[in-house]
Amino acid sequence: MLYRQTLGLAVLISFTLPLATTSPIGAEEAGYCPLEGAEYYTVELVTTKNIPGTGLATGRADLSVPASSPFSVAISPDGSYEYLVRVSLERMKLPTEGRLVAWVTTRELDRIERLGPLDQNLTASGKVKWNKFLVVITLEADNNPEQSMWAGPIVFRGMSRSGMMHTMVGHGALQQENCAAYGYAN
Amino acid sequence: MPPPPTPIMRVARYCLTVVTAAVLASPLHAQSEMPGMGMSGGWRMVPMDPNMIMLPGLTGVVPVVGAFLPAAGINPANFPEAEPSQVVEMIDGDTLDIEVSIVRRILNGHEMVMFGYNRQYPGPLIRAPKDATLVVRVRNEIELPTTIHWHGVRLDNEFDGVPGVTQEAIQRGESFVYEVHVPDAGMFWYHPHAREDVQQDLGLFGNLLVTSPNPSYYGPAHREEILVLDDILMDEQGVLPWGESAPTHALMGRFGNVMMVNGETNHQLSAKQGEVVRFFLTNVANSRTFNVTFGGAQVKLIASDVGRFEREAWVESVVIAPAERYVVDVRFEEPGTTLIANSIQAINHFRGEFYPHVDTLSIVTVSTETAAPGISDSFYSLRVHDEIAAELEPYRPHFNREPDYELEATVRVQDLPTPIVLAMEADTLFFPPMEWNDAMPVMNWLSTGDQVTWILKDRDTGAENNDIDWNFKVGDLVKIRIFNSPDSFHPMNHPIHIHGQRFLVTSMDGAENQNLSWKDTAIVPVGSSMDLLVEMSNPGEWMLHCHIAEHLHAGMMFSFTVQEQ
Numbered sequence: 229m230l231y232r233q234t235l236g237l238a239v240l241i242s243f244t245l246p247l248a249t250t251s252p253i254g255a256e257e258a259g260y261c262p263l264e265g266a267e268y269y270t271v272e273l274v275t276t277k278n279i280p281g282t283g284l285a286t287g288r289a290d291l292s293v294p295a296s297s298p299f300s301v302a303i304s305p306d307g308s309y310e311y312l313v314r315v316s317l318e319r320m321k322l323p324t325e326g327r328l329v330a331w332v333t334t335r336e337l338d339r340i341e342r343l344g345p346l347d348q349n350l351t352a353s354g355k356v357k358w359n360k361f362l363v364v365i366t367l368e369a370d371n372n373p374e375q376s377m378w379a380g381p382i383v384f385r386g387m388s389r390s391g392m393m394h395t396m397v398g399h400g401a402l403q404q405e406n407c408a409a410y411g412y413a414n
Numbered sequence: 415m416p417p418p419p420t421p422i423m424r425v426a427r428y429c430l431t432v433v434t435a436a437v438l439a440s441p442l443h444a445q446s447e448m449p450g451m452g453m454s455g456g457w458r459m460v461p462m463d464p465n466m467i468m469l470p471g472l473t474g475v476v477p478v479v480g481a482f483l484p485a486a487g488i489n490p491a492n493f494p495e496a497e498p499s500q501v502v503e504m505i506d507g508d509t510l511d512i513e514v515s516i517v518r519r520i521l522n523g524h525e526m527v528m529f530g531y532n533r534q535y536p537g538p539l540i541r542a543p544k545d546a547t548l549v550v551r552v553r554n555e556i557e558l559p560t561t562i563h564w565h566g567v568r569l570d571n572e573f574d575g576v577p578g579v580t581q582e583a584i585q586r587g588e589s590f591v592y593e594v595h596v597p598d599a600g601m602f603w604y605h606p607h608a609r610e611d612v613q614q615d616l617g618l619f620g621n622l623l624v625t626s627p628n629p630s631y632y633g634p635a636h637r638e639e640i641l642v643l644d645d646i647l648m649d650e651q652g653v654l655p656w657g658e659s660a661p662t663h664a665l666m667g668r669f670g671n672v673m674m675v676n677g678e679t680n681h682q683l684s685a686k687q688g689e690v691v692r693f694f695l696t697n698v699a700n701s702r703t704f705n706v707t708f709g710g711a712q713v714k715l716i717a718s719d720v721g722r723f724e725r726e727a728w729v730e731s732v733v734i735a736p737a738e739r740y741v742v743d744v745r746f747e748e749p750g751t752t753l754i755a756n757s758i759q760a761i762n763h764f765r766g767e768f769y770p771h772v773d774t775l776s777i778v779t780v781s782t783e784t785a786a787p788g789i790s791d792s793f794y795s796l797r798v799h800d801e802i803a804a805e806l807e808p809y810r811p812h813f814n815r816e817p818d819y820e821l822e823a824t825v826r827v828q829d830l831p832t833p834i835v836l837a838m839e840a841d842t843l844f845f846p847p848m849e850w851n852d853a854m855p856v857m858n859w860l861s862t863g864d865q866v867t868w869i870l871k872d873r874d875t876g877a878e879n880n881d882i883d884w885n886f887k888v889g890d891l892v893k894i895r896i897f898n899s900p901d902s903f904h905p906m907n908h909p910i911h912i913h914g915q916r917f918l919v920t921s922m923d924g925a926e927n928q929n930l931s932w933k934d935t936a937i938v939p940v941g942s943s944m945d946l947l948v949e950m951s952n953p954g955e956w957m958l959h960c961h962i963a964e965h966l967h968a969g970m971m972f973s974f975t976v977q978e979q
Contacts, residue, residue: 304730
């Protein structure tokens with residue numbers, strides 16, 4: 229009886245309190261964490277509800293500038309921003325089978341980087357050197373560092389804030405313009 | 415001031431944008447027909463990247479201020495041809511005469527009227543030993559009142575060159591004598607502090623290299639090169655006019671479309687294989703921040719504005735904002751051609767895209783001849799300057815304390831053309847941390863200093879710009895936090911410059927800076943908070959301002975006082 233009460237309490241807590249706790253950004257490298265204006269450096273991760281137990285789950289990816297940059301911003305040689313990415317999920321448990329793995333990819337999916345598996349706190353950290361990108365959490369059969377592309381189902385996905393900068397051609401102030409002239413289908 | 419719009423009002427405005435666009439939209443213009451076309455008031459249409467299109471409703475619109483070109487209507491042949499910069503070696507007590515005058519230049523195939531210090535581009539490179547006091551007699555022969563500001567130099571206040579604060583502007587035909595005491599080693603520069611958007615853009619800038627008595631202040635290098643980075647806005651007729659009574663390009667600053675190094679559009683260097691070249695970089699552009707790459711060569715960062723870093727560091731590129739300086743050692747390993755370039759991800763707002771963009775700044779031809787002596791061992795070791803760490807020790811207890819003052823950077827606009835307001839208010843979901851290119855050339859051009867007010871607000875008192883009243887005493891260590899608010903009409907990065915003092919960037923967004931150097935200018939990206947520890951060492955009335963020339967003239971400045979103990 230006591231066992232069942234304890235189990236019930238644990239289940240209740242698991243659905244009312246976030247299981248993931250915060251941890252320092254990037255164990256290997258400290259990053260800037262905007263004190264204000266943080267919404268510009270946050271990617272909301274939206275559940276696909278593909279996996280049982282993720283219907284109410286939420287997630288986010290916090291971007292920060294690596295503190296190792298001697299300049300006020302961290303820029304790659306091609307001019308792309310460099311960010312530390314810290315992924316965190318809440319209101320869900322680790323799956324009993326397989327591993328949750330975090331990825332970043334360009335919108336065209338032509339380049340994919342594996343951030344790594346989520347830990348017991350449902351967090352993962354890594355770096356990204358793109359200006360516009362997607363953050364993807366998938367459920368993989370195992371933790372294979374050599375994996376270059378996800379094979380399992382997508383559990384969460386989100387787009388960098390810069391994704392909100394989209395073409396004005398064909399709508400808004402440029403509603404009358406010919407989309408095809410700019411490489412977009414009508 | 416009207417109340418901020420509610421979400422419903424914003425939606426209504428957006429809908430109005432669509433309706434307005436439907437009314438105003440015209441067929442897509444062939445962009446090749448736009449630049450250079452005649453317009454009212456002496457204006458010419460601002461050149462645009464052919465990938466960009468003009469917002470409907472702005473065809474034929476010109477800035478609300480008159481157009482200005484120097485010596486307009488006078489044949490350039492009447493003016494002397496400018497010459498490349500010359501080195502002027504000075505010691506304590508020496509005097510240099512500088513004449514500010516009109517010169518003739520050929521840039522990008524166009525004969526143009528520009529300004530020059532002693533008819534040179536850039537102005538004379540002054541080399542002087544640390545702790546010297548130099549006398550510089552400046553005579554103004556151009557039509558605009560001018561001054562010389564000795565950027566980064568902790569000199570006596572009366573020689574800081576700020577009109578209306580430390581001196582009256584030097585009118586045409588008048589002179590002013592500056593006594594320039596140089597207490598710090600490093601690369602500094604000088605430029606006008608009156609209508610910089612015009613005068614600096616037309617060539618009034620020069621470097622002041624202050625040498626240390628310590629022969630090993632920097633590590634070994636085969637030679638030194640100066641790279642003064644600049645850009646200028648031109649079309650097929652030559653340089654684009656500036657605003658006469660107020661700057662144009664007040665929103666983003668005036669980005670040029672022609673890159674220059676040391677005033678040249680085709681800068682070239684030669685080097686030997688294995689040669690270590692020490693580059694002193696200065697960004698004198700009105701608004702552009704450069705991301706400087708050196709091909710495949712290895713780059714060692716060793717110093718910034720007012721001295722060396724605690725530790726030398728390898729970098730893949732140098733991010734240098736307007737008015738900043740960096741010193742790097744570069745080793746050219748492979749024979750052949752190496753490009754020094756500005757490598758950025760530009761923005762096309764209309765396509766909603768970033769795109770890679772590279773401008774060649776200089777071409778380095780590396781020969782097969784081996785550089786002597788071989789100094790690769792010293793180059794490949796990173797020096798740690800314990801003496802700098804020791805010098806900074808008394809300041810470290812202040813790094814983590816709460817700021818004494820907090821400034822918020824924001825902007826207010828009034829009377830901008832309606833299509834600009836509508837388009838920009840509808841495009842506020844994302845702002846890049848840095849603007850690397852002019853992504854909205856026409857809208858930017860049409861915004862003048864009469865319509866845009868860039869603001870530094872004291873968050874404690876609410877005072878803005880020149881109403882800010884800060885008073886300090888010599889010896890004070892003042893912690894200032896500058897927050898670049900993303901919640902405004904058009905947030906943008908700001909290179910903040912403090913006159914007459916030096917400061918440390920102790921942290922960015924709460925993360926402590928692990929490798930410090932004394933600075934006088936540092937850039938604050940959009941959405942970021944930068945903490946500065948300012949050493950108030952120099953009495954007088956000093957400026958704090960954004961060094962984007964158009965932002966400065968659109969109000970983003972104030973002065974503070976430092977009194978003797």
